[in-house]
Amino acid sequence: MQRKKTAKSGKAEKNSEPLDGPSVTAVKNVTLADLPTPSQLTVKESTVQMMIIFLVLVALYVVAFCLRLFSVLRYESIIHEFDPHFNFRGTKTLVYDGVDAFYNWFDTLVWYPLGRWVGHTVYPGLMLTSGAIYHTLHFFNFPIDIRNVCVFLAPLFAGNTALVTYIITKDCWDSGAGLIAAAFVAVVPGYISRSVAGSYDNEAIAIFAIINTFMGFVKAVKSGSMMWSAYSALAYCYMVHAWGGYIYIINLLPVYVYGMVLVGRYSHRLYVAYSCFYILGTLFSLLVPFVGFAAVVSNTHMAAPIVFVLLQFHNLMAFMRGHLGDKFGDFFRKLVSFLVAGVLVVFVAGLALGVVDITKTGRFFYMLNPAANTIPIIASISEHQATPWSSFFFDLSFLVLLMPVGMYFCFREWTDGSIFLLTYGVTATYFGCVMTRLILVLAPVTCILAAIGVSRTLTLFMRDSSRGSSDGSERGLAGQAVSKFIAAAVTGMFAFLFMFYVVHCTWITSEAYSSPSIILQATGANGQRVIFDDYREGYFWLQTNTAPDAKIMSWWDYGYQMASMSNRTTIVDNNTWNNTHIATVGRCLASSEEDCYRIMRKLDVDYVLVVFGGFVGYSSDDINKFLWPIRIGGSVYPMIREKDYLDDNGQYRVDGGASKRLLNSMMYKMCYYRFGETQVSHQHPAGFDRVRNVQIGRPDFKLTKIQEAFTTEHWMVRIYKVRKEPNRG
């Protein structure tokens, strides 16, 4: 966002200070109270202020929407990646079959032969939102296709996120910081990465829902009104419907309340806000079938009721103290001893009866203790790896440097709102460091805190036009004198930084975050654009050339895309809810052809699909991922050992020195069938793998149990048909 430089004053100044020295007056400790409040402005000024705010927010809506459209302009309006395809299928079911059918939907086309109860294992918020928008548009006779509604939902909600960020920053600080925060969050790459047009995933609406809930809660704490508590509980209800990250909210708010009580800022407004929010919020979160009763029985949700009980206790004790006066001490001592004994008895009884569960496994405990990364299927997901240093600057640009500035100012102005921002900021930073995916949660609060830092700094230096410059030197908005040169320099520096930020965000969105991953692009030798549409080619071949009840086996990465685009039954998909089933597929791909064939016949598999990048140099293919099927298969079936597939030095290779087991495995055969007689280019011998940069170790072999059905134009998707047993009659 471009900031105006300070205008030079027209009249000649009689400056008593040297031009390039700092102001000789001592720096006054400027607080928020010194700044002009809206009530001190004239009517005309406040109208102008409202107009500016409105225009800026409208402009931010447009910018946030348009910046996310790169892939739609370059390719077409298509659903990207993997998870969005499943969400799209669910939305189609909701829109065409109705809400009841969606909530009770048991999907028999996936996880053959187990199936999946989708209605109770999915967060319905995204589908419900798209369905509502679709039906509203159709009601007003705008016949927009459901695919376009889904593709453009995320950019639409990005503008909403900017709006609620403005509101929450305005409540915690002032509206100038609010506008800057909204501008930052509209374009920050950490948020864009999961909300481009086409990325139809839960995060598209979840970030808006998080900030919305926090906004409602901060308003509730500031005003003490039950209406805002009810609003924040309803916003929390929307958040629970939207994303599994709601657990962050239901743990952050108790931590914030407890922190407030600890630093001595307990007030009745805090009590009203949190108690009403807890009751209504927990009740609403029970409405989502996927969450079920977890809100009241699960140990990841226990912070909220504990703080709730503590708050009631605190309030009750304050009430009793008011009435008992000096007898309160005796009363309190009796009560505490009684309660402590009671709680201990209940806890020990719960442990003994097995009711209390203190295990420490699973994805959420991994986030609290990242060193305990023992479950292979969680460890294999690329987004769950620890965040590298570079991705902080990549995703947040110079906001990472301004965030501590904002935190410092929040410490200086110690209000309810600033304590909340500090709590949110510190916890979000921790989680942003644990997993790459959680930079998304860090992005909004970084924008807010950076905006506070920027706003507070700029108020010292930006020229306030309403105050006369009586002694000839510039006066900042805070009313203290600064040298004109310093003021202009600082403002100019910030203007440059903001322009750099926008350029950075646009470039990153264009280069890094706008790829649909289902269509790939490369530059040919003559500079021409080469499009690799092999994925869709393979999936549509399946749709048009296989029987409607054919079952397709592949590694779980492609399950959602296959189910959505080829409309066939899949064996495993990205939901990864059943580790044993995935391990069976992993074992199958890692075994020899005969063993694999036995497992495939048991699973009724008709076709097998693999992704192979060695012909064109596409490096995220199945051979590069092959160690994961081996590890996951080996975690359940002990006959699959990872070291059998590595060579004598422990290296993973596919050339002549590779292990015999690897060269005999089904994955190797399916990827490299007939590749040994293919020359990828004139410089290389036949059978040269462009990704691994070696000649493959076993160029000639025949397939006995499967036959090749289809290979796409650039050999990226290869489909094999499983032969039936010969008729023994």
Add this chain to the structure above:
Amino acid sequence: MSSTDATAIFSAFKKSYNDSTSHKLKVCDAFIVFFALNCFILFLYRGLVGSFPFNAYLGGLFSNMGMLIFTVCLRMQAAPANEPQFQGVTHESSFCDYSLCAVLLLFTSVHFMG
């Protein structure tokens, strides 16, 4: 010794409470005690008979706990001693918010009981 202590505490509390609380607030307090008793009865029932339709138990418990909390909040906002903490919240808006929260709570609880 402790029983006289307890009696002394209780009578001191009773005297202070009767002197300082207006009639309006005592009505609120009676309501609060009613909800607390309901919660206790539900809890006792769950201990004795079990919680089989768990969503019914939760629906009953939450509606009682919720109304308890909302009445406590209403009382807080109505008590004259708390005026300085609740700037901008009039008695009328306080009661309006109370009704809104009660409607949301009871509608959802009845829906949830199934």
